[in-house]
Amino acid sequence: FSTLVVAEHTQKGLHPATLSAINAAKKLQDDICVLVAGSGATEAAQEAAKLQGVSKVLHVDAPAYQYPVADQMANLLVAMQQKSSFASIMGPVSSLLKDVFPRLAGALDVQPLTDVMDIKSSDTFVRPTYAGNAIATVRSKDPVKVFTVRPTSFPTDGLEGGSAPVEPVTPPEGQPMVEFVKEEHAHDDKPQLATAKTVVSGGRGLRSKEGFDTVLDPLCQKLNAAMGASRAAVDAGFVPNDMQVGQTGKVVAPDLYLAVGISGAIQHLAGMKDSKTIVAINKDGEAPIFQVADYGLVADLFEAVPEMTDKVAQ
Amino acid sequence: MRALVAVKRVIDYAVKVRVKPDKSGVELNNIKMSMNPFCEIAVEEGVRLKEAGTLSELVAVSCGPDKSQESLRQALAMGADRAILLKTDYRTDMELQPLAVAKLLKKMVEKEDPMVVLLGKQAIDDDSNQTGQLLAGMLGWPQATFASKLAFNSGLTGVDVTREVDAGLQTISLKLPCVVTCDLRLNQPRYATLPNLMKAKKKPLEVVDAASLGVDMSPRLEYLSVEEPPKREGGRKVDSVDELLDKLRNEAKVLA
Numbered sequence: 001f002s003t004l005v006v007a008e009h010t011q012k013g014l015h016p017a018t019l020s021a022i023n024a025a026k027k028l029q030d031d032i033c034v035l036v037a038g039s040g041a042t043e044a045a046q047e048a049a050k051l052q053g054v055s056k057v058l059h060v061d062a063p064a065y066q067y068p069v070a071d072q073m074a075n076l077l078v079a080m081q082q083k084s085s086f087a088s089i090m091g092p093v094s095s096l097l098k099d100v101f102p103r104l105a106g107a108l109d110v111q112p113l114t115d116v117m118d119i120k121s122s123d124t125f126v127r128p129t130y131a132g133n134a135i136a137t138v139r140s141k142d143p144v145k146v147f148t149v150r151p152t153s154f155p156t157d158g159l160e161g162g163s164a165p166v167e168p169v170t171p172p173e174g175q176p177m178v179e180f181v182k183e184e185h186a187h188d189d190k191p192q193l194a195t196a197k198t199v200v201s202g203g204r205g206l207r208s209k210e211g212f213d214t215v216l217d218p219l220c221q222k223l224n225a226a227m228g229a230s231r232a233a234v235d236a237g238f239v240p241n242d243m244q245v246g247q248t249g250k251v252v253a254p255d256l257y258l259a260v261g262i263s264g265a266i267q268h269l270a271g272m273k274d275s276k277t278i279v280a281i282n283k284d285g286e287a288p289i290f291q292v293a294d295y296g297l298v299a300d301l302f303e304a305v306p307e308m309t310d311k312v313a314q
Numbered sequence: 315m316r317a318l319v320a321v322k323r324v325i326d327y328a329v330k331v332r333v334k335p336d337k338s339g340v341e342l343n344n345i346k347m348s349m350n351p352f353c354e355i356a357v358e359e360g361v362r363l364k365e366a367g368t369l370s371e372l373v374a375v376s377c378g379p380d381k382s383q384e385s386l387r388q389a390l391a392m393g394a395d396r397a398i399l400l401k402t403d404y405r406t407d408m409e410l411q412p413l414a415v416a417k418l419l420k421k422m423v424e425k426e427d428p429m430v431v432l433l434g435k436q437a438i439d440d441d442s443n444q445t446g447q448l449l450a451g452m453l454g455w456p457q458a459t460f461a462s463k464l465a466f467n468s469g470l471t472g473v474d475v476t477r478e479v480d481a482g483l484q485t486i487s488l489k490l491p492c493v494v495t496c497d498l499r500l501n502q503p504r505y506a507t508l509p510n511l512m513k514a515k516k517k518p519l520e521v522v523d524a525a526s527l528g529v530d531m532s533p534r535l536e537y538l539s540v541e542e543p544p545k546r547e548g549g550r551k552v553d554s555v556d557e558l559l560d561k562l563r564n565e566a567k568v569l570a
Contacts, residue, residue: 067484069486070447070450070457070459071450071451071456071457074451094480095459095460095477095478095479095480095481096479096480098443098447098459099447099457099459099460100447101444101447102412102443102444102445102446102447102448102451103447103448103450103451103457104451105413105444105448105451106413106416106447106448106449106450106451106452107451107452109413110413110534111411111412111413111533111534111535112412112413112442112444112448113535114441114442114443114444115441124538128441128543129340129407129439129440129441129540130325130331130340130407130438130439130441131438131441132543133330133331133333133542133543134331134333134339134340134540134541134542134543135540135541135542135543136408136537136539136540137537137538137539137540137541138535138536138537138538139535139536139538140534140535140536141534141535141536142534177455177456177488177489178456178457178458178486178487178488179486179487179488180484180486181474181485181486181487182484182485183479183481183482183483183484183485184482184483184484184485185481185482192480192482194480195480198568223569240499241498241499241502242462242478242498242499244498247327247438248327248351248352248438248498249498255568256562256566256568256569265328266328266329266330267327267328273546276566276568277562277566277568278546278548279558279562285551290548290549290551291548291549292546292548293548293549293550294547294548294550294566295550295551295552295558295561295562295566296548296549296550296551296552297551297552297553297554297555297558298551299555304555307555308555308558308559311555311556311559312559312569313569313570
């Protein structure tokens with residue numbers, strides 16, 4: 001039996017999440033093949049070949065794979081599955097694989113799994129439901145397992161010293177159904193909410209858009225942090241929807257999460273409680289956010305945050 | 315042009331879910347249920363497309379127990395024209411799984427012949443984020459997931475969709491018919507007002523026994539256990555900004 005790991009890469013190298021996925025794949029105890037599909041992406045394929053535990057790298061090199069779209073990737077994977085009958089097809093959670101894997105699974109008549117955080121055996125997986133408030137252990141009855149793994153749940157190290165062959169793969173003929181138009185990297189200069197090491201979020205306590213701009217933003221700049229917000233702040237119109245952290249917004253797990261003027265509604269906690277260190281600054285000492293905070297400061301945020309901004313090293 | 319919009323009834327986002335002591339699942343009895351927030355965004359988008367004259371009819375579909383009619387009534391109150399409930403007693407957060415839902419929706423697509431199927435990007439109960447993609451794959455239609463903006467061309471033969479992806483915003487161009495799953499930034503759903511809820515009672519809502527559609531709905535994933543996550547040890551307080559910064563630097567070591 002063998003496992004196919006679909007690599008996330010930047011053409012020039014593997015994304016660290018791919019290393020987590022390979023460490024996860026090892027738990028299945030099957031041969032590991034890694035698919036690197038890109039335009040060029042030779043460096044990424046070479047990097048995959050040097051990972052211990054990888055038995056083969058399958059390399060698709062075609063201009064159409066510069067910005068792959070769902071149906072194109074799903075068709076490629078269906079063709080590869082027909083040829084090689086993998087026992088598992090998996091990869092890290094990413095916007096691409098979230099798009100591709102269910103489509104692939106539909107073609108294979110398989111119920112896929114999203115966000116696997118532990119692998120108990122070749123058919124038994126652990127995954128979060130209800131935004132991590134209920135952890136489910138499930139057994140898949142499908143002949144092929146199609147799943148994404150949560151990169152933060154598996155290590156990225158311990159993979160040095162491999163030497164696997166790189167085999168070119170010819171992708172199936174045909175035009176993708178979807179045409180790629182463009183990609184905008186909205187705030188290239190600022191850390192992205194989903195991947196930032198530090199996140200500073202504001203709630204209704206900030207009182208206005210100006211509160212976010214004049215109180216929170218300077219601290220974000222000093223800490224090189226991404227700015228987030230509670231649903232209450234979004235609903236009040238202080239900040240746009242895409243800044244929302246929570247069950248119905250973005251789920252984040254940075255090294256440091258600062259909740260400023262956020263009371264800690266259940267749905268907000270669901271979106272940030274896996275952060276390594278949580279700090280809460282709030283006037284109301286009884287706010288539920290303090291129950292999950294490693295360090296709570298009961299203070300007026302309009303005084304405490306500027307003071308903190310002053311005292312934090314650049 | 316007709317569109318289908320899929321709607322799921324889930325535990326309300328503001329409710330703290332409780333895992334049952336026997337680890338068989340999450341407690342659903344006497345819990346406030348609501349339309350999945352991402353489905354609300356999908357319904358809102360459909361209603362706006364109707365208001366703009368892009369759509370002539372918006373049909374809401376839900377798979378679930380009798381009570382899912384509540385969410386369909388909400389969709390009707392928001393502006394959908396009619397609704398279909400594919401009734402099943404399978405638990406929709408565990409037993410009725412996305413693969414089966416996609417198969418049921420495919421049957422509705424074949425019956426209703428829409429040019430667009432709108433869905434939320436994910437349901438906040440099982441957090442699978444799969445149904446739209448599964449459906450698109452089964453239909454052989456193009457798909458656009460995580461949509462934050464839709465722009466139909468004037469001939470209504472295609473749509474440009476802006477998507478929320480890891481790197482930022484991506485725009486793709488699709489021909490109709492297609493499947494679109496909606497992300498947070500697409501719109502702010504309207505409230506279903508009481509007068510509109512009253513009016514919605516007069517709109518047609520058809521109930522179909524899901525089992526009669528000849529689809530294999532049996533769960534492919536067997537739930538062995540559902541447990542609470544490990545508790546977080548929080549609750550420590552500091553007295554000043556200086557003490558906070560000291561702890562972050564020297565204890566948590568997350569600041570330089």
